[in-house]
Amino acid sequence: MKKWYQQVGSVILPPVILFGIVLVLWHVLVEVNEVESYLVPLPGDVWNAAQGNFSQLGQATWNTALAAVSGFGLSLLIGTITAFVFSQSVLIRRSFYPYAIFLQTVPIVAIAPLVINWFGTGLQSVIVVTVVISLFPIITSVTVGLTSVDKGLRELFVLNQASRWQTLLKLRMPHAVPYLVTGARTSSGLAVVGAIVGEFFAGYGSDHYGLGYLILQTSAQLRTDMLFATILASALLGVIMFVVVTWIGFKVLARWTYALEQS
Amino acid sequence: MRRLFCVLLLASGLVGCKPSSPTTTEPGEESGQQQKVTLALNWFPEAEHGGYYAALVNGHYREEGLDVEIQPGGPGVPVIQNVATGRVMFGIANADQVLVGRDKEADVVALLAPLQMSPRCIMVHEKSGIRRLQDLKNMTLAVGSGKAYLEYLKTKVSLENVKLVPYPGSIAMFLKNEDFGQQGYVFSEPFVASQKGGDPHVLMVSEIGFNPYTSLLITRGQTIKQQQELVAKMVRASARGWRDYLQNSTAVNEHIHKVNPEMDLASLAYGVEAIKPLCLPAELPAQQLGQMTLERWKTLADQLKEIDWIEPQFDPATAFQARFIDTGQQP
Amino acid sequence: MIRAQDLGIRFGDNKPVLQQVDLQIQVNEFVSLLGPSGCGKSTLLRLVAGLLDPTEGELRVSLETGDWKSHVLLLGQQGFVFQDPTLLPWRTVRDNIRLPMELRGASRAQQAEAVRRSLELIGLLPDDAEKYPRMLSGGMRMRVSLARALVMQPRLLLLDEPFAALDDMLRQQLNEELLGIWQQHPCTALFVTHNVAEAVFLSQRVLIMGSQPGTIVEVIDVPFAYPRAPGLKVDVEFAQLVGKVATSLRESVA
Numbered sequence: 001m002k003k004w005y006q007q008v009g010s011v012i013l014p015p016v017i018l019f020g021i022v023l024v025l026w027h028v029l030v031e032v033n034e035v036e037s038y039l040v041p042l043p044g045d046v047w048n049a050a051q052g053n054f055s056q057l058g059q060a061t062w063n064t065a066l067a068a069v070s071g072f073g074l075s076l077l078i079g080t081i082t083a084f085v086f087s088q089s090v091l092i093r094r095s096f097y098p099y100a101i102f103l104q105t106v107p108i109v110a111i112a113p114l115v116i117n118w119f120g121t122g123l124q125s126v127i128v129v130t131v132v133i134s135l136f137p138i139i140t141s142v143t144v145g146l147t148s149v150d151k152g153l154r155e156l157f158v159l160n161q162a163s164r165w166q167t168l169l170k171l172r173m174p175h176a177v178p179y180l181v182t183g184a185r186t187s188s189g190l191a192v193v194g195a196i197v198g199e200f201f202a203g204y205g206s207d208h209y210g211l212g213y214l215i216l217q218t219s220a221q222l223r224t225d226m227l228f229a230t231i232l233a234s235a236l237l238g239v240i241m242f243v244v245v246t247w248i249g250f251k252v253l254a255r256w257t258y259a260l261e262q263s
Numbered sequence: 264m265r266r267l268f269c270v271l272l273l274a275s276g277l278v279g280c281k282p283s284s285p286t287t288t289e290p291g292e293e294s295g296q297q298q299k300v301t302l303a304l305n306w307f308p309e310a311e312h313g314g315y316y317a318a319l320v321n322g323h324y325r326e327e328g329l330d331v332e333i334q335p336g337g338p339g340v341p342v343i344q345n346v347a348t349g350r351v352m353f354g355i356a357n358a359d360q361v362l363v364g365r366d367k368e369a370d371v372v373a374l375l376a377p378l379q380m381s382p383r384c385i386m387v388h389e390k391s392g393i394r395r396l397q398d399l400k401n402m403t404l405a406v407g408s409g410k411a412y413l414e415y416l417k418t419k420v421s422l423e424n425v426k427l428v429p430y431p432g433s434i435a436m437f438l439k440n441e442d443f444g445q446q447g448y449v450f451s452e453p454f455v456a457s458q459k460g461g462d463p464h465v466l467m468v469s470e471i472g473f474n475p476y477t478s479l480l481i482t483r484g485q486t487i488k489q490q491q492e493l494v495a496k497m498v499r500a501s502a503r504g505w506r507d508y509l510q511n512s513t514a515v516n517e518h519i520h521k522v523n524p525e526m527d528l529a530s531l532a533y534g535v536e537a538i539k540p541l542c543l544p545a546e547l548p549a550q551q552l553g554q555m556t557l558e559r560w561k562t563l564a565d566q567l568k569e570i571d572w573i574e575p576q577f578d579p580a581t582a583f584q585a586r587f588i589d590t591g592q593q594p
Numbered sequence: 595m596i597r598a599q600d601l602g603i604r605f606g607d608n609k610p611v612l613q614q615v616d617l618q619i620q621v622n623e624f625v626s627l628l629g630p631s632g633c634g635k636s637t638l639l640r641l642v643a644g645l646l647d648p649t650e651g652e653l654r655v656s657l658e659t660g661d662w663k664s665h666v667l668l669l670g671q672q673g674f675v676f677q678d679p680t681l682l683p684w685r686t687v688r689d690n691i692r693l694p695m696e697l698r699g700a701s702r703a704q705q706a707e708a709v710r711r712s713l714e715l716i717g718l719l720p721d722d723a724e725k726y727p728r729m730l731s732g733g734m735r736m737r738v739s740l741a742r743a744l745v746m747q748p749r750l751l752l753l754d755e756p757f758a759a760l761d762d763m764l765r766q767q768l769n770e771e772l773l774g775i776w777q778q779h780p781c782t783a784l785f786v787t788h789n790v791a792e793a794v795f796l797s798q799r800v801l802i803m804g805s806q807p808g809t810i811v812e813v814i815d816v817p818f819a820y821p822r823a824p825g826l827k828v829d830v831e832f833a834q835l836v837g838k839v840a841t842s843l844r845e846s847v848a
Binding site: 036039116 | 343344367409428436
């Protein structure tokens with residue numbers, strides 16, 4: 001039985017060491033090849049840029065996080081309700097599903113003018129774009145969760161003369177929770193992407209300076225060191241959201257592990 | 264995930280950034296009698312690129328033995344990077360972009376400045392009564408991101424209660440809202456707005472002194488060293504093209520319309536007229552079209568230093584090379 | 595209690611799964627349906643349960659009044675034990691057991707009392723009641739399933755090969771426990787299995803089913819009195835009867 005610090009160490013150390021190696025390699029390659037700073041900055045420069053503009057970076061991350069979390073929350077809500085409706089009738093499912101897919105595949109650059117037209121510029125539009133990008137996984141996963149209940153369980157409810165509502169509330173919905181968690185994990189990462197992309201098109205301005213805006217700004221100024229720092233901050237935000245959602249998922253699914261093991 | 268990101272980023276960056284070797288694949292190879300040359304535009308083909316198209320259409324490039332391919336640009340096209348890494352031989356950029364690029368070690372050099380005056384403007388409603396940039400207050404202003412002029416404007420003008428929103432790429436919002444203004448180029452958006460029944464009033468950004476050369480012909484420093492003759496020919500032919508364009512633009516505009524159907528002939532015709540005073544302002548004789556002075560470059564550099572866009576110790580002298588501009592030659 | 599005449603069912607245009615099934619089951623009788631895999635015994639059980647409707651023939655029930663009605667009335671009056679424990683993984687043992695009462699709108703107090711009674715009947719400890727299904731062994735989960743089937747004190751108990759997935763020792767133990775429970779709370783029991791010894795040990799009558807199409811080919815009485823001790827299994831007469839039933843079963847397949 002490993003001690004706790006040994007266990008933590010065995011998980012944390014390998015990626016950290018790899019990170020260190022990558023940093024060194026990065027620095028050496030850039031120096032040796034005399035790569036210009038506008039193409040690839042030195043890791044030290046990225047760090048300095050991040051430090052020097054820490055409050056700006058922090059504020060931008062906060063703004064984007066706000067949009068991402070709000071959009072994600074809305075996706076959960078709208079997605080669950082939609083899945084709900086979809087689960088009620090095969091006809092409804094068949095009719096509306098293609099449009100849900102359309103929503104997933106239509107490029108944001110095409111939707112953006114429409115979004116701005118309807119919602120104006122600012123945080124609300126960023127949230128709309130976030131929802132558009134992160135909604136689909138929720139719809140699919142929860143719909144599957146609501147409709148894929150084992151025959152035996154369904155028979156159990158029929159045998160006990162359960163009403164449609166009772167079956168929905170006490171059987172289908174709890175059954176769908178693990179699926180919702182799976183969908184949410186995917187959706188959370190997409191939400192960060194969505195917020196940043198939304199900021200590219202619809203959302204920057206005195207109302208809302210997020211990481212998307214910072215990316216546009218720093219790349220126009222060829223401040224590649226700050227650009228790297230911004231991209232890393234974005235990745236970090238994505239990771240954090242993913243980890244938090246996964247952790248919440250674990251907590252929620254504590255009793256379901258039986259079902260998870262089965263599937 | 265973070266480290267994976269670093270590795271991928273690093274790998275892709277290093278893959279793309281190795282400067283192309285000066286020997287094998289350099290454009291400018293002989294193709295029969297003509298040398299192949301690429302010219303990358305910084306936007307969709309418009310009147311601001313007219314002179315270069317004129318040089319193509321009227322055969323000036325061909326006369327100099329150059330087979331020029333003009334590559335249309337668009338939003339987000341990285342002309343500075345493409346020229347600095349040698350992906351294209353020549354490009355079009357604005358003076359502030361050239362300085363910012365050089366400050367970040369991108370080796371781009373300006374050769375010709377057809378537009379002496381910046382066409383950058385803020386378009387507001389005639390009704391609003393705003394007549395000076397200082398009067399921009401209590402309204403919504405649509406601007407692009409990453410534009411130096413805006414940062415400079417912010418330091419010179421109060422912009423009280425002005426809400427900044429993203430540049431929409433069309434004038435629809437301008438036409439719809441009264442308290443709305445947006446950035447533009449003097450020969451472009453205002454014309455379209457009047458055509459659509461709007462009441463545009465133009466405020467030139469150059470009024471506050473921010474006046475970068477526009478539509479510059481740029482190339483890589485290395486190219487100037489290694490292919491001087493080629494560069495000289497390119498500048499000569501381009502200048503001739505510009506002189507042509509300002510006098511007789513019909514055929515050229517038809518060509519531009521062909522490569523960019525979005526620009527109709529009426530807009531292009533208007534564009535040429537609006538551009539003439541920008542190319543040849545009162546004090547500049549026609550032969551000196553494209554001229555660049557150290558003083559102008561220094562002024563711009565100081566302004567960019569003011570807004571912290573370039574390092575304080577940056578010296579703009581190496582950013583341009585005016586010796587190819589043939590001021591004595593007849594068109 | 596249950597009377598079927600010429601009962602049959604087919605799905606779509608396919609061959610009938612069950613055909614010409616006649617049976618009569620008395621009140622508080624323990625009857626086994628014995629047959630090879632695929633003979634339709636589970637289908638027959640589901641017909642009786644009211645989960646399926648017959649396409650031929652008649653199925654009628656009488657809830658002790660002699661007044662024969664449609665079998666669908668039985669829905670909600672029976673306890674059904676599936677082959678799989680079919681427990682809701684997100685509910686505790688207690689919450690799983692009280693599900694039938696909950697669905698019928700019984701009060702919390704009624705539910706609590708019924709669960710307590712059921713737990714006692716099955717021999718589950720109060721501690722077990724707070725566990726989640728994933729924490730229980732296979733045998734325990736089956737006991738919980740049984741407890742749930744019994745929580746409403748049903749007049750009819752239907753069991754679909756409930757112990758088939760368990761090892762032999764556990765199966766025998768649960769057989770004994772089932773008999774004990776049945777004797778404590780008499781009800782009509784219909785037990786589906788493919789295990790001959792189990793069928794003989796548990797029931798008063800064994801209905802042997804043949805397949806393709808499924809129908810009852812033979813009925814064998816089991817004369818042993820209740821309570822039946824485990825020792826019965828080594829009794830000579832028992833063994834002979836098992837042999838006889840096994841032979842009949844083999845012939846039904848041939």
